[in-house]
Amino acid sequence: MGLTIFTVVSIEGAVRHDELFSGTARLIRTRGSEMLGTWAVGFFIWDGRRHMGRFESLAPRSGEDAQHAARVALRGVGQIMFQGHAGTGLFFLAGIALASPAMLAGAILGAAIGPLVARLAGFDRDGLEQGLYGFNSTLVGLATPVFLKPSHPLTWLLAAAGCAAATFLTRLAGRYLKFPAYTAPFVVTTWLVLLSAHGLMGHAIDAPAPPTVIEEGGFLSAVLRGEAEVMLGANALTGVLFLAGIAISNPWHAAMALMGSLVGTAVAVYHGDPDAPVSVGLYGYNASLAAMALFLPRPSLTLPLLAAVASTPLTEFFPKSLGIPALTAPFVVAAWLVLLATWAERRLFGTRD
Secondary structure (H helix, E strand, O other): OHHHHHHHHHHHHHHOHHHHHHHHHHHHHHHHHHHHHHHHHHHHHHHHHHHHHHHHHHOOOOHHHHHHHHHHHHHHHHHHHOOOOHHHHHHHHHHHHHHOHHHHHHHHHHHHHHHHHHHHOOOOHHHHHHOOOOHHHHHHHHHHHHHEOOOOHHHHHHHHHHHHHHHHHHHHHHHHOOOOOOOHHHHHHHHHHHHHHHHHHHHHHEOOOOOOOOOOOHHHHHHHHHHHHHHOOOOHHHHHHHHHHHHHHOHHHHHHHHHHHHHHHHHHHHHOOOHHHHHOOOOOHHHHHHHHHHHOOOOOOHHHHHHHHHHHHHHHHHHHHHOOOOOOHHHHHHHHHHHHHHHHHHHHHOOOO
16 A cells, blocks of 8 residues: 555656655755655545555456566566567566665666556557566666665655656657657656755765776676676676576677677777776676667667767766766767768668668
8 A cells, every 4th residue: 555655656746746846845944854744644645545546456456467567567677778578677687686686676666667657647558568668767766776875765765756757758758759769768867866866865865986996807897797787787797697688589689789888898998998997897888778779770780880889988978077977878879879870861862772
């Protein structure tokens, strides 16, 4: 019952984000946590009654229904790297578990909230079944306890609200954009989650930054950690599990993921970037995603390689020039730039055989 009411509030928060967030901040500033708690409980009860019938219809009525819901959630996890395959999602969760139990908890939270919000809001069934409303939500869920203290209750409140918001942004992007949104809803939502956390609690809620060390294992380990960094885990074994999960769905996609991380890491080494971030895979993960994304519409090597190379300098741009976590923004921007170039080429020179 508590989880049901909590999730409803997260959904409503995504729809009326500005109104609720500003109201919450104002209550904290003026009347303290006691008033905020009273307001929240009243809102939970009122909103829970309004939606209770719809939630009761979502409850699994058989083991088969529960298995189907689990498959949809796992497909959403797999879609983080473009695979609508439940087995891929299971491999991804295993890799996340190796990296961090808190990240695993956040990933499971996001994988559950995304499809639930999509079904409640009446989003298209095909997209729901393929896991398209789960991957951005999963990423928000696993990223939040990386940047904010997992021990703080506000971290999980913001994570749940962010997961719901990312699901709505995914729907809006798919409906109105004429090009793929990729993980842009995750990036935007996570930035807003961090901004909200700092507005409410300052930087006291920030998770401690990991120590800057040069990881052992050499170039190949850095490439594998680049795969793992797609989901914020600098662990070579996690990277192996991710590649294995992709391969059971589509071996060519796994090859593109590996090629992308290899290219991004090699470009960083050639450019003379610091050894520590190179060794933990920070220059591989965006290149890996970019290569896969450009392989999907038309299998080739040229565009995936171009996108992988383009993502590498962008990985430095966001934290150094804008002072914000890069997340997967370099991949998204690089992929958009290559798609824009191919569109301009067709417009200028026509379609080539």
